Amino acid sequence: MRLSSYKEVEYLDLDDLEPDELHEDDYSMEEDTESSDPTAFKTKGGYQDSIKSYLKEVSRYKLLNFEEEKELSRQIQKGDPDALNQLIQSNLRLVIKIAKAFVSKEYPLVDIIQDGNIGLIRAAQKYDHKKNVRFSTYGAQWIKQMIIRALSQKRRLVRLPYRKEKTLKKIKETASKFFNDHKRYPTTQELSNFLDIPPHEIETTKFSEVSISSLEASLCDENAFTLENIVESSSFNPHESLVQRDMVEDTQMALNSLIPKERTILIHRFGLKSEDKHTLKEMGEHFGISAETVRQIENRSLKKLEETHYHLKSYIHR
DSSP, X not given: OOOOXXXXXXXXXXXXXXXXXXXGGGGOOOOOTTOOOTTSOOSHHHXXXXXXXXXXXXXXSXXXXXXXXXXXHHHHHTTOHHHHHHHHXXXXXXXXXXXXXXXXXXXXXXXXHHHHHHHHHHHHHHOOGGGOOOHHHHHHHHHHHHHHHHXXXXXXXXXXXXXXXXXXXXXXXXXXXXXHHHSSOOOHHHHHHHHTOOXXXXXXXXXXXXXXXXXXXXXXXXXXXXXXXXXXXXXXXXXXHHHHHHHHHXXXXXXXXXXXXXXXXXXXXXXXXXXXXXXXXXXXXXXXXXXXXXXHHHHHHHHHHHHHOGGGHHHHTO
């Protein structure tokens, strides 16, 4: 597969490609056969074939000398996409050499190369021949940064912004050094003074480090007791639903014991049938009486309910 443009390097499927500097041990890992990804490698041989294919493709691109790199940089700064594409293609082997150092069982080489290629593209776009530095020296920093950033995001169930990830790393390093010097952990204010970061940001960043556990995870090996068994759920409470139903029925029964005017005033004053509550003045205008008279009727009605339906108080003090 030919890399016809530099944009393809960023988005291409690396399963079809490969450099010439890897040994058998570098790509002998087996992919997780339980993976739900249909494109995941299922066999050791399939993984090796993919890497070898990529190495073979990348090895076709000629390595550049310093003068050629500087000339391509000049053309890139003039907006030449072919020069950018050539600089990227000629340094794909650099990405693989760096990526090999980050390989683990959790992070296969092909994924790390993909992230490193994005860093390579950024480096090629920003490379300046006037600084008189070889591209490999300049580009290595971009490639490493992009790989480290991607790995730091992948290792978390909940991803953090890269800047917050860096802040968290600074906090942990500072706290560790402080503990070694003072035999205690620093307070939030002390960390704030050391790092020149507001205390509230220190707190929120530290909170993001809290580990996450599955509700279905077993709490002990002896039985299937899970976290879900001890965490109270407020999603549905049969007892609460029953109490709510009884309260509505008892309240309606109590209101029915009043004369129509008393019942209407209480319903509208306390918004029992809607969220709208009416003032004494509004109720007085409705019945053609004064607000003071409405207040007296309201108090008399409440007192009547208190004497005849005193059990309604139990709903209030639950």
